[in-house]
Amino acid sequence: MSVAPVLARIDQDLDAALDRLFDLLRIPSISTDPAYKEDCAKAADWLVADLASMGFEASKRPTPGHSMVVAHYEGPGPHVLFYGHYDVQPVDPLELWDRDPFDPELQDTPKGKVIRGRGTADDKGQLMTFVEACRAWIAETGSLPCKVTIFLEGEEESGSPSLVPYMKENAEELTADVALICDTGLYDDKVPAITTQLRGLLGEEITVTGPSKDLHSGMFGGLAMNPARVLAKIVASLHDENGRVTVPGFYDGVPELSPELKAQWDGLGFDADKFLGEVGLSIPAGEKGRTPLEMLWSQPTCEVNGIWGGYTGAGFKTVLPSKAHAKISFRLVGTQDPHKLRESFRDYVSAMVPADCKIEFKGHGNSPASMMEISHPVFEKGRQALTEEWGTEAAFVGAGGSIPIAGYFKTYLGMDSALIGFGRDDDQIHSPNEKYDLECFHKGTRSWARILGEMGS
Amino acid sequence: MSVAPVLARIDQDLDAALDRLFDLLRIPSISTDPAYKEDCAKAADWLVADLASMGFEASKRPTPGHSMVVAHYEGPGPHVLFYGHYDVQPVDPLELWDRDPFDPELQDTPKGKVIRGRGTADDKGQLMTFVEACRAWIAETGSLPCKVTIFLEGEEESGSPSLVPYMKENAEELTADVALICDTGLYDDKVPAITTQLRGLLGEEITVTGPSKDLHSGMFGGLAMNPARVLAKIVASLHDENGRVTVPGFYDGVPELSPELKAQWDGLGFDADKFLGEVGLSIPAGEKGRTPLEMLWSQPTCEVNGIWGGYTGAGFKTVLPSKAHAKISFRLVGTQDPHKLRESFRDYVSAMVPADCKIEFKGHGNSPASMMEISHPVFEKGRQALTEEWGTEAAFVGAGGSIPIAGYFKTYLGMDSALIGFGRDDDQIHSPNEKYDLECFHKGTRSWARILGEMGS
Numbered sequence: 001m002s003v004a005p006v007l008a009r010i011d012q013d014l015d016a017a018l019d020r021l022f023d024l025l026r027i028p029s030i031s032t033d034p035a036y037k038e039d040c041a042k043a044a045d046w047l048v049a050d051l052a053s054m055g056f057e058a059s060k061r062p063t064p065g066h067s068m069v070v071a072h073y074e075g076p077g078p079h080v081l082f083y084g085h086y087d088v089q090p091v092d093p094l095e096l097w098d099r100d101p102f103d104p105e106l107q108d109t110p111k112g113k114v115i116r117g118r119g120t121a122d123d124k125g126q127l128m129t130f131v132e133a134c135r136a137w138i139a140e141t142g143s144l145p146c147k148v149t150i151f152l153e154g155e156e157e158s159g160s161p162s163l164v165p166y167m168k169e170n171a172e173e174l175t176a177d178v179a180l181i182c183d184t185g186l187y188d189d190k191v192p193a194i195t196t197q198l199r200g201l202l203g204e205e206i207t208v209t210g211p212s213k214d215l216h217s218g219m220f221g222g223l224a225m226n227p228a229r230v231l232a233k234i235v236a237s238l239h240d241e242n243g244r245v246t247v248p249g250f251y252d253g254v255p256e257l258s259p260e261l262k263a264q265w266d267g268l269g270f271d272a273d274k275f276l277g278e279v280g281l282s283i284p285a286g287e288k289g290r291t292p293l294e295m296l297w298s299q300p301t302c303e304v305n306g307i308w309g310g311y312t313g314a315g316f317k318t319v320l321p322s323k324a325h326a327k328i329s330f331r332l333v334g335t336q337d338p339h340k341l342r343e344s345f346r347d348y349v350s351a352m353v354p355a356d357c358k359i360e361f362k363g364h365g366n367s368p369a370s371m372m373e374i375s376h377p378v379f380e381k382g383r384q385a386l387t388e389e390w391g392t393e394a395a396f397v398g399a400g401g402s403i404p405i406a407g408y409f410k411t412y413l414g415m416d417s418a419l420i421g422f423g424r425d426d427d428q429i430h431s432p433n434e435k436y437d438l439e440c441f442h443k444g445t446r447s448w449a450r451i452l453g454e455m456g457s
Numbered sequence: 458m459s460v461a462p463v464l465a466r467i468d469q470d471l472d473a474a475l476d477r478l479f480d481l482l483r484i485p486s487i488s489t490d491p492a493y494k495e496d497c498a499k500a501a502d503w504l505v506a507d508l509a510s511m512g513f514e515a516s517k518r519p520t521p522g523h524s525m526v527v528a529h530y531e532g533p534g535p536h537v538l539f540y541g542h543y544d545v546q547p548v549d550p551l552e553l554w555d556r557d558p559f560d561p562e563l564q565d566t567p568k569g570k571v572i573r574g575r576g577t578a579d580d581k582g583q584l585m586t587f588v589e590a591c592r593a594w595i596a597e598t599g600s601l602p603c604k605v606t607i608f609l610e611g612e613e614e615s616g617s618p619s620l621v622p623y624m625k626e627n628a629e630e631l632t633a634d635v636a637l638i639c640d641t642g643l644y645d646d647k648v649p650a651i652t653t654q655l656r657g658l659l660g661e662e663i664t665v666t667g668p669s670k671d672l673h674s675g676m677f678g679g680l681a682m683n684p685a686r687v688l689a690k691i692v693a694s695l696h697d698e699n700g701r702v703t704v705p706g707f708y709d710g711v712p713e714l715s716p717e718l719k720a721q722w723d724g725l726g727f728d729a730d731k732f733l734g735e736v737g738l739s740i741p742a743g744e745k746g747r748t749p750l751e752m753l754w755s756q757p758t759c760e761v762n763g764i765w766g767g768y769t770g771a772g773f774k775t776v777l778p779s780k781a782h783a784k785i786s787f788r789l790v791g792t793q794d795p796h797k798l799r800e801s802f803r804d805y806v807s808a809m810v811p812a813d814c815k816i817e818f819k820g821h822g823n824s825p826a827s828m829m830e831i832s833h834p835v836f837e838k839g840r841q842a843l844t845e846e847w848g849t850e851a852a853f854v855g856a857g858g859s860i861p862i863a864g865y866f867k868t869y870l871g872m873d874s875a876l877i878g879f880g881r882d883d884d885q886i887h888s889p890n891e892k893y894d895l896e897c898f899h900k901g902t903r904s905w906a907r908i909l910g911e912m913g914s
Contacts, residue, residue: 199675203773212737217760218656218858221788222752224733225742228761228783232692239686276681280669283813285682295679303674304685305776306767311784316660316821318786318858319762326685327768329775331678356740364773401675401775 003453009136010445017132017445018106018115018438020050024086024124025104025117031066031087032158040066040154043086047131047152054135056150061170063162066154070173073134077146077456080378081176081415083405084127084183085156088119089430096432106438113438120436122429126182126421127152129441133448145456149176153405156183160404167412175413178378180451181405185423186440187268192386192394192447194379195419196372197297200332201402202341203305203364206234206349207325210357214310215320224320225356228309231324234352238302238328243287245302245330249344253335257298261396265293268395297398301331327364331400338366370406372416378455382418385450389443422447460910466593467902474589474902475563475572475895477507481543481581482561482574488523488544489615497523497611500543504588504609511592513607518627520619523611527630530591534603534913537835538633538872540862541584541640542613545576546887553889563895570895577893579886583639583878584609586898590905602913606633613640617861624869632870635835637908638862642880643897644725649843649851649904651836652876653829654754657789658859659798660762660821663691663806664782667814671767672777681777682813685766688781691809695759695785700744702759702787706801710792714755718853722750725852754855758788784821788857795823827863829873835912839875842907846900879904 010017029043030036044060044067051058051071058071066087091101099105104117115125130150137144151174155162167174187193210227211220240246257265272292276282286295295301309324311317330345332338346361353359372379374396386394399419406417422444428434467474486500487493501517501524508515508528515528523544548558556562561574572582587607594601608631612619624631644650667684668677697703714722729749733739743752752758766781768774787802789795803818810816829836831853843851856876863874879901885891 201675201775203775205773210738215736216858217758217762217786218658218788218856220736220753221760221857222743222756222758223729223741223749224736224738225740226760228764229692229696232689232761232764235686235689236693272680279672279677279681281667281681281813283682283811284680285813286679292680296677299679301674301679303678303683303775303777304689304767304781305674305774306769306778307685307689307781308765308769310761310763312763312765312782316662316784316786317762318658318660318760320760321763324761324764325769327773329674329773331675354740356738356742399675400678401673 003450006136006140006449006453007446009140010132010442010449013132013136014442017128021115021125021128021441022104024128025119026102028102029087029119029154030090031155033090037066040087044069044154047086050131051150054138061166063166065162068154068166069150069152071150073144073148075144075147075456078178079147079149079176080455081149081151081174081179082130083151083153083179083181084130085123085153086127087154087157088124089122089157091118091432093432098433101434114435115438115441116433116435118434120434121423121427122434123156123183125436125441126423126444129422129444130180130182130448132445133452136445136449137452145452149174163405164408164412167408171413176415178376179409179415179417181403181417181419182421183403184399184419184421185425185427187395187397189424190390190392191268192390192392193397194382194386194394195399196374196379196396197333197398198370198403198406199297199300199400200336200338200367200369200407202330202332202338202366203327204329204342204345205325205327205362205364206231207323207360208234208353208357209323209360211320211322214322217318217320220320225354226320227357228321228324230353230357231307231309231326234349235304235307235326237352243285245300247302247341247345247348250300250341253337254300255334257294264396266291268293268397293398296400298333300333300336303329305329333369334371336369338368342366367402367404367407370410372418376416378418381454382420382451385454386420386447389447389450420447420451460907463593463597463906463910464903466597467589467899467906470589470593471899474585478572478582478585478898479561481585482576483559485559486544486576486611487547488612490547494523497544501526501611504543507588508607511595518623520623522619525611525619525623526607526609528607530601530605532601532604532913535635536604536606536633537912538606538608538631538636539587540608540610540636540638541587542580542610543584544611544614545581546579546614548575548889550889555890558891571892572895572898573890573892575891577891578880578884579891580613580640582893582898583880583901586879586901587637587639587905589902590909593902593906594909602909606631620862621865621869624865628870633872635833636866636872636874638860638874638876639878640860641856641876641878642882642884644852644854646881647847647849648725649847649849650854651839651843651851652856653831653836653853654790654855655827655860655863656754656757656857657793657795657824657826657864659787659789659795659823660784661786661799661802662782662784662819662821663688664780664817665691665810665814666780666817668777668779671779674775674777677777682811683777684814685778685781687810687814688764688766688783691806692761692764692783692785694809700742702757704759704798704802704805707757707798710794711757712791714751721853722754723748725750725854750855753857755790757790757793760786762786790826791828793826795825799823824859824861824864827867827874829875833873835875838911839877839908842911843877843904846904846907877904877908
């Protein structure tokens with residue numbers, strides 16, 4: 001069946017689709033704030049009703065926190081599971097918003113029309129691109145070209161506490177051939193992208209204790225060991241002069257980029273000068289000999305996220321601190337094993353601590369990297385559909401950050417995920433004046449319609 | 458003239474001397490708190506009246522802050538200037554005091570009788586040892602054995618803002634042959650001491666800036682330079698593997714200890730195990746090959762007093778910070794030049810900053826070390842007097858901290874200072890339940906009577 005009439009219907013229906021999205025955006029479903037518990041339930045109810053109206057077998061599923069929305073639609077082709085989240089970030093500082101964050105509006109800007117409001121890009125506007133694509137297919141053809149399960153979470157912005165338990169308990173119902181996740185962005189303004197690899201994350205907090213209490217640096221300075229000095233030595237030794245991380249075994253499981261992917265990434269023309277220039281920098285800080293995109297997407301990192309000890313207020317205090325602390329995180333790639341790395345890091349660091357100091361460690365979560373099996377047909381079909389819609393060759397890209405849901409789908413349901421989203425860098429997600437470009441909403445809907453068509457073909 | 462009858466009078470007069478001290482202690486002269494401004498004035502008035510009653514030409518001298526008390530007594534011998542301060546520390550947390558801090562009391566303890574209350578040891582009880590010694594001399598002999606100027610400050614606990622300007626404006630009146638300062642302690646429970654060298658202090662605050670704003674470590678980690686990593690390298694490089702400070706020229710002007718002083722310090726039997734053990738440590742952290750007392754008294758130091766950057770709260774935040782900071786101080790000895798060292802430190806550190814980061818410096822005060830000319834007769838006479846009174850050989854000691862007044866006397870009035878005090882380590886100055894041992898008050902008064910006698914002989 002041709003996708004052309006489905007796309008035409010999407011175009012005709014755009015105003016009505018916006019009205020629906022605005023209805024959903026008006027519900028302040030801030031998951032982290034208990035004051036908005038009812039609103040989260042209302043957003044879930046709204047989605048259940050909307051999906052049911054299209055013929056989905058849809059229901060709200062209770063969890064210890066906010067409900068899941070699960071909806072099924074039978075179809076002929078492969079089974080895809082679509083994931084999005086209906087909860088949103090808090091809105092403070094409210095005074096930095098130009099308008100009520102929950103009174104969405106279509107605005108004209110020099111760069112085109114934007115949908116302004118909390119949740120427009122993250123993630124209500126994005127999840128509705130998929131819902132609207134389904135609506136158009138059903139309205140135009142009476143059915144969907146493949147079997148679809150929609151799985152929407154209401155706790156993504158508050159740490160997803162119910163997600164893994166719910167997935168484990170409902171593994172059979174949720175397992176499909178492949179997952180589609182709509183919570184990422186375009187590669188740039190014009191180039192659509194499928195994210196095929198995500199870095200993992202390992203967090204460690206270290207506390208070095210020297211003297212049993214804060215000391216006066218006049219009375220004790222020179223004789224008593226200063227734990228901040230020890231901590232600085234530890235942190236300073238985590239990278240060598242070439243920017244490589246020195247933790248033993250750190251690079252075990254770090255793959256070299258395949259020639260195909262390397263060629264594709266090189267073809268993206270990533271402008272490191274511009275990327276760094278926007279934050280006041282100019283020199284790539286990763287391992288020497290790596291390209292900027294490798295540093296960001298396919299190489300692991302070690303970063304100090306926080307460091308503190310002693311007196312940090314105004315003025316000066318001649319204290320010799322009892323304790324010094326650092327929060328350190330590693331971005332992981334390939335098959336780096338976070339558990340092994342944690343042990344190796346702790347052994348390595350402990351060996352640097354002089355006899356007179358103690359060191360304590362606190363783990364802060366760990367997740368391995370995700371690398372998708374891009375041999376799955378969804379990747380090539382998705383790329384083709386995106387390329388047709390956007391008129392520019394779609395890219396397989398990496399992401400420097402972690403999107404835990406992709407790892408969970410792999411670990412608990414055995415599914416690869418195609419991360420396809422239509423956000424732009426200037427969407428200001430998590431910040432005041434969040435927006436989603438009308439073009440992204442419209443072409444995003446059309447993209448999903450094409451992808452569903454390709455999947456069913 | 459023999460000191461024996463003067464000492465006998467001091468013994469007889471002890472109860473009355475305590476009554477006088479208690480009167481002064483009852484005045485809550487907390488200089489840092491504007492609510493106690495009147496009380497500071499009252500304490501100054503009390504001292505002026507007491508000194509005048511003994512025949513001193515005494516007056517309160519206004520300053521932009523709290524008044525000075527200046528009193529003169531003509532005498533035959535050399536001219537000595539005595540310095541103390543009548544202001545006290547705040548008393549909070551009040552709930553940790555066993556009694557009203559300004560209702561002093563003589564208490565029996567397992568270690569003997571103590572005078573309990575704010576200001577007993579720091580510094581009202583100490584300054585009154587000198588006043589009572591003068592009183593006994595005058596009462597017994599009708600005069601003092603040397604010319605005495607008493608100079609009492611009311612802002613020592615609040616940064617002494619008026620002190621240097623006042624000394625400069627009144628240099629002629631305040632300049633004597635030598636200064637006596639009573640604001641220090643015994644070497645230990647039984648060994649009296651004259652502090653003859655004090656370390657100076659140089660403070661620097663450094664701020665390393667990487668990106669222009671805090672970044673997400675997933676989006677930028679690996680490509681953007683982390684200023685906390687740069688800061689750690691800087692701090693880690695300030696000491697070499699032998700514990701020596703690496704700043705170029707740092708050891709210019711650091712003298713080797715004279716054989717005489719070294720022998721005397723070795724004879725003190727300083728128990729580094731006990732000293733460090735009380736704060737949970739066991740290994741001297743200074744330059745290899747130095748004795749613990751050298752590390753504390755005659756060697757310079759470099760200490761991190763504070764370090765901070767990025768996220769330091771509970772949990773974890775994958776931020777790549779824009780800035781990282783450290784407060785670093787140096788204790789100086791000999792003729793180390795704080796101004797030259799500041800420049801050298803800044804040059805040294807700046808050269809470690811990669812091209813993509815900025816570094817800013819903020820100076821936090823600087824004072825050179827004080828080394829007294831112990832050839833001045835007051836030192837040997839003072840030592841003899843103290844040895845006779847306490848029955849144990851008095852020691853010339855160093856102090857790890859800075860006592861700015863001694864430096865000011867040298868710089869602005871050209872006087873050396875003999876720092877002689879009778880505090881003990883457990884006096885809890887600046888803390889709840891401050892005390893001063895009755896033995897220290899009594900033998901301290903007798904010590905000054907002997908020192909005045911020696912000075913006049």
